[in-house]
Structure formats: structure tokens, C-alpha cells
Amino acid sequence: MNLHVESKRMKELLANYVGGHWQKGAGEGVDLLNPITGEVLASVSAAGLDLAQVFAYAREVGGQNLRSLTYGQRGLLLAEVLKVLQANRDKYYEISRKNSGTVKNDTAVDVDGGLFTLGYFAKLGERLGDQSYLPDDEAVKLSKDGLFQSQHVLTPTRGLALFINAFNFPSWGLWEKAAPALLSGVPVIVKPATATAWLTHEMVKDVIEAKILPAGALSIICGSSNGLMDQLQPFDVVSFTGSADTAKVIRSHPAVVEQSVRVNIEADSVNSAMLMPDIGAEDLVFDLFVKEVVREMTVKSGQKCTAIRRIFVPEGLYKFVAQAISTRLSKVTVGNPENENARMGALVNRAQKESVISGLEYLKTQTEILHDGSKIALLDADAEISCCVGPTLLGTINAEGSDRADRIHDTEVFGPVATLVPYRDLEHALSLIARGQGSLVASLYGEEPSALAKAAIAVANLHGRVHVVTPNVATTQTGHGNVMPQSLHGGPGRAGGGEELGGLRGLNFYHRRTAIQASAGVLEKL
Ligand code: NAP
Numbered sequence: 001m002n003l004h005v006e007s008k009r010m011k012e013l014l015a016n017y018v019g020g021h022w023q024k025g026a027g028e029g030v031d032l033l034n035p036i037t038g039e040v041l042a043s044v045s046a047a048g049l050d051l052a053q054v055f056a057y058a059r060e061v062g063g064q065n066l067r068s069l070t071y072g073q074r075g076l077l078l079a080e081v082l083k084v085l086q087a088n089r090d091k092y093y094e095i096s097r098k099n100s101g102t103v104k105n106d107t108a109v110d111v112d113g114g115l116f117t118l119g120y121f122a123k124l125g126e127r128l129g130d131q132s133y134l135p136d137d138e139a140v141k142l143s144k145d146g147l148f149q150s151q152h153v154l155t156p157t158r159g160l161a162l163f164i165n166a167f168n169f170p171s172w173g174l175w176e177k178a179a180p181a182l183l184s185g186v187p188v189i190v191k192p193a194t195a196t197a198w199l200t201h202e203m204v205k206d207v208i209e210a211k212i213l214p215a216g217a218l219s220i221i222c223g224s225s226n227g228l229m230d231q232l233q234p235f236d237v238v239s240f241t242g243s244a245d246t247a248k249v250i251r252s253h254p255a256v257v258e259q260s261v262r263v264n265i266e267a268d269s270v271n272s273a274m275l276m277p278d279i280g281a282e283d284l285v286f287d288l289f290v291k292e293v294v295r296e297m298t299v300k301s302g303q304k305c306t307a308i309r310r311i312f313v314p315e316g317l318y319k320f321v322a323q324a325i326s327t328r329l330s331k332v333t334v335g336n337p338e339n340e341n342a343r344m345g346a347l348v349n350r351a352q353k354e355s356v357i358s359g360l361e362y363l364k365t366q367t368e369i370l371h372d373g374s375k376i377a378l379l380d381a382d383a384e385i386s387c388c389v390g391p392t393l394l395g396t397i398n399a400e401g402s403d404r405a406d407r408i409h410d411t412e413v414f415g416p417v418a419t420l421v422p423y424r425d426l427e428h429a430l431s432l433i434a435r436g437q438g439s440l441v442a443s444l445y446g447e448e449p450s451a452l453a454k455a456a457i458a459v460a461n462l463h464g465r466v467h468v469v470t471p472n473v474a475t476t477q478t479g480h481g482n483v484m485p486q487s488l489h490g491g492p493g494r495a496g497g498g499e500e501l502g503g504l505r506g507l508n509f510y511h512r513r514t515a516i517q518a519s520a521g522v523l524e525k526l
Pocket of ligand 1: 164165166167168169191192193194195223224225241242243244245246247249250265266267268269304305412414440490495496
């Protein structure tokens with residue numbers, strides 16, 4: 001077995017890869033723990049790094065190296081990176097199990113989701129081929145004779161991309177951002193969330209050791225984010241994923257406010273799923289809806305930014321849906337991912353467990369408990385030591401309760417918790433969805449195409465993605481919470497206002513758009 005995944009290994013201080021070499025931070029560092037056993041796995045420290053030099057190296061050496069390649073060449077690099085990661089996939093699963101407390105299926109969402117996204121952008125690079133810039137739309141005529149025209153072009157920004165990532169996706173969170181950045185020709189510095197930094201670190205280490213990427217293209221800083229934002233310069237970009245509170249700090253940093261550093265924020269979100277008014281308890285769509293809600297509540301113990309938090313159903317179906325979801329939830333086994341019978345693992349750490357418990361108490365003041373996960377017997381896990389919690393379904397009782405319960409619309413409990421919200425009619429449902437103030441995704445479950453299409457457009461401006469499920473796509477739809485690289489990820493308002501992925505659109509953030517005004521002859525030679 002690889003030294004790095006032995007369970008009784010000596011605590012290792014994970015080194016940072018900066019300025020083209022590995023460097024350990026000063027001091028003992030902050031410990032990374034196993035959320036089931038409390039065992040210390042490793043530690044991280046970014047103390048004592050010469051950040052000015054680290055950022056200059058990535059920006060200058062990495063930037064120049066990457067921009068000297070075409071999109072096609074950079075796509076080939078991504079394909080090589082993918083091969084290295086695929087070869088080490090089992091190791092990543094084990095690290096996830098230990099450090100994130102996730103069962104196999106939940107690890108797949110993060111590890112395989114990251115690899116799939118990387119592969120998608122590698123192929124996109126192949127498609128773009130020899131181009132050294134991206135044309136943006138067609139040229140338009142500016143002069144009456146049509147000779148003088150304007151052509152918009154996208155060229156890679158001259159800065160670097162700093163990623164400050166959340167704890168729940170140490171793999172996907174890295175590659176869904178690094179793949180479009182590197183394909184664009186922009187060097188990356190990633191700062192993973194401390195709690196689960198081990199997996200990101202191991203993946204970067206494997207890629208660096210394989211010597212695929214040019215010098216300066218990929219750096220990693222594990223530990224505190226102190227001082228990182230201070231290093232940003234006008235052409236750099238920063239992509240943040242995490243809580244709304246930290247997002248405020250990022251957004252108001254002088255680099256953003258005074259130097260126009262471009263910022264993308266993926267923050268928390270109170271996503272929803274809605275069963276259309278004409279659906280009955282005996283319909284296939286009803287079943288699909290219930291299954292997906294349970295899946296969303298329990299995958300990664302509900303620690304998914306896209307997870308369904310509010311479940312909108314016609315008032316007359318409230319009791320039936322509550323019963324159907326509760327029946328399924330009662331079959332969800334929770335505990336140590338080493339036990340193959342455990343379907344759901346742990347929350348990431350004690351702080352998250354406490355936050356989920358207090359969030360639940362907050363929501364309970366305006367709801368009833370339809371399924372109580374607090375007393376669940378754990379498999380091979382100590383309730384006092386582990387960070388496991390059972391799934392809990394709350395409900396607002398009736399349509400008036402749904403109107404009164406403001407907390408369910410503005411509180412994201414980042415765990416296996418959701419609230420069933422009965423509505424009077426479609427208009428009422430749409431107005432309740434809007435009270436989420438902007439979310440990453442909403443799902444609509446129904447049968448009648450024109451009603452669904454109308455509802456999808458009605459909620460579109462509140463979401464980055466609207467996921468519509470009808471019986472004919474029951475087995476082929478990609479899932480409410482799965483972020484596909486072909487589709488946009490991000491959401492307006494409280495979801496952060498960010499945009500990621502969405503196929504070629506995912507490259508926009510790492511490019512500058514310029515209008516080149518010239519004669520048709522010059523534009524032809526671009
Ligand atoms: P967090 O506490 O806000 O931390 C996110 C990142 O910011 C971590 O790397 C953290 O470093 C760093 N950080 C903390 N304080 C900072 C500061 N003052 N300046 C700069 N960086 C700072 O969020 P989290 O608890 O890791 O993540 C959970 C949240 O992320 C949930 O609300 C979830 O909805 C959201 N999320 C959103 C998406 C999305 O795509 N929209 C995806 C995943 C998660 P340390 O870990 O070292 O403190």
C-alpha cells in the first residue's frame with residue numbers, strides 16, 4: 001500500500017508547491033482529521049512563504065509558458081494529467097474515505113466528477129486546435145461601405161488564477177476550475193479548504209511529479225489564506241467557493257475594489273425541487289421526485305452546494321410526499337464508510353456537525369419534524385467522536401405555514417436536511433421559490449411539456465440551472481445536483497452571482513474580451 005494512505009502513518013506536514021519547488025510552511029500547522037475516528041491524518045501550514053515571489057513566479061513563468069502553447073497543445077496536457085489521475089484513482093478514494101468520511105458512491109461524485117470534467121476540457125482543447133485566440137461572434141460593419149468593421153476577440157488574461165476552494169469538493173472543486181484555466185493559458189494557484197486539503201494536495205503532487213505541465217502552471221498553497229488576496233494584481237482573477245460570509249470578505253478586498261481583479265463567487269444556496277400541480281401520488285413522476293429528493297439529501301451527507309433544501313409540493317400531496325420520503329430515509333444506513341453497509345458517511349468535521357445541529361434547531365422553530373435523524377444508530381462509528389448525523393426531513397405543515405416560514409428560504413443547513421413546503425397553486429409555488437433570493441439550481445418534475453417549459457422560463461432568472469424531469473428522461477437525466485461541464489454552474493443573488501463551466505463559456509472568465517476595429521482585410525489576417 002502506498003505510504004501516504006497507511007492509516008497509522010506519522011503525521012505529515014503537507015508541503016506547498018510554490019515557485020517551482022516543494023516548500024513546507026513554518027510551525028506545526030493545522031491538523032487534518034478523520035471525521036469518523038478523530039485520528040490526525042496530516043497537517044498544513046502556509047506560514048513563512050514568500051508570497052510575493054510565489055505569485056510573481058506563477059504569473060510570469062507559468063503565464064508565459066502556457067500562453068506560448070495553442071489551445072490544442074494545452075488540451076493535450078490536460079489529457080496527460082487525466083491519465084495520471086486515473087492511474088491513482090484508488091488512492092484518492094482512500095484519502096476521501098479517511099479525510100472526508102465519504103462512502104464510495106459519494107467519493108465518486110467528487111473524484112470521478114473532477115476527472116470527467118478534466119476529460120471534457122481536454123477534448124474541448126482538441127476541438128479548438130491551433131487557435132491562439134478565440135473569436136467572439138462575427139465581425140460587424142461599422143462604416144457605411146462595410147469596409148471598416150469590429151471583431152470581438154478573447155485572449156487569455158496576463159495574470160494568474162487564484163482558487164480559494166470549499167471543503168466539500170477537494171477534487172472536483174480543483175479540476176472544474178483548473179481545467180478551463182489551464183486550457184485558457186492561465187496559471188493556477190490553488191488554496192484548498194484546510195479540512196480536506198489532503199486529496200487536493202495528493203492530486204497536485206502526482207501531477208507535478210509526472211512533469212506534464214510547464215513550470216509555474218500549477219501551484220498549491222495549503223493552510224491559511226492570510227495574505228493571498230494581497231498579492232493579486234489587475235490582470236489576475238480569483239475564484240472563490242465557500243460560505244456567503246467569506247465571500248463578503250473576498251468581494252470587499254482592496255485587490256477587487258481598487259485594482260479591478262476579476263472575481264467569481266460560488267456561495268451557498270437554498271436550492272429547490274418542485275412537483276408540478278397536476279401530478280398525483282400514483283404517477284411515475286411522483287416516484288422519480290421522491291427518489292431524487294432522498295438522493296440529494298443523503299449524497300455526501302447533504303454537503304453539496306447544489307443539494308435540494310426546499311421541496312415544493314401541491315398542498316394536497318404534502319402527507320403523501322412526507323410519507324414516501326420518510327420511508328426511504330428510514331432505510332438510509334449511516335456510519336463508518338469502511339463498513340460496506342453504510343450508505344451515508346460523516347459530515348466533514350465537528351464544526352460542521354455543530355453548525356448542522358444548530359441550523360436544524362433554527363429551522364425547527366418554524367417547521368414540524370417529518371423524519372427525525374437525530375436518534376439514528378450508527379454503523380461502526382461512535383456518536384460522540386464521529387461527525388455522523390442522520391437525515392432529517394422538516395415540513396411547513398400547510399400553505400400558510402410555507403408563507404410564514406421565512407427561515408427555510410434563507411438558511412442553508414449544510415447537511416442531510418431538507419424542508420417539505422406545500423403550496424396552493426403554481427403561482428404560489430413560483431413565488432415561494434423566488435424567496436430563495438437566487439439559487440444554483442431548481443428542479444421541476446412534471447409531465448406536461450408546455451406547462452414545464454413555461455415554469456422553467458418563469459424561474460430561469462433566479463437560477464444558474466433549471467433541471468426539468470419528465471417520464472421520458474427518467475433513466476437518462478443527469479440528476480438535480482450533478483454539475484455537468486456542458487451546462488452552466490453558478491447562480492445569481494445569494495448563490496454568489498458567479499458563472500462557471502457551461503462548455504466553451506467556462507473559458508470566458510480567464511480571457512479578456514477586446515473589440516478590434518479595422519478594415520476587413522486586417523481582420524481576415526487575425
Ligand atoms: P468557507 O468557510 O467560506 O471556506 C471556503 C474557503 O475560504 C476555504 O478555503 C477557507 O480556508 C477560505 N477562507 C476562510 N476565511 C477566509 C478569509 N477571511 N479570506 C480568504 N479565504 C478564507 O466555506 P466552507 O465551509 O469551506 O464551504 C462550505 C460552503 O461552501 C457552503 O455554504 C456551500 O454551499 C458552499 N459551496 C458552494 C459551492 C458552489 O459551487 N456554489 C460549491 C461548494 C461549496 P480554510 O479552510 O483554511 O479556512
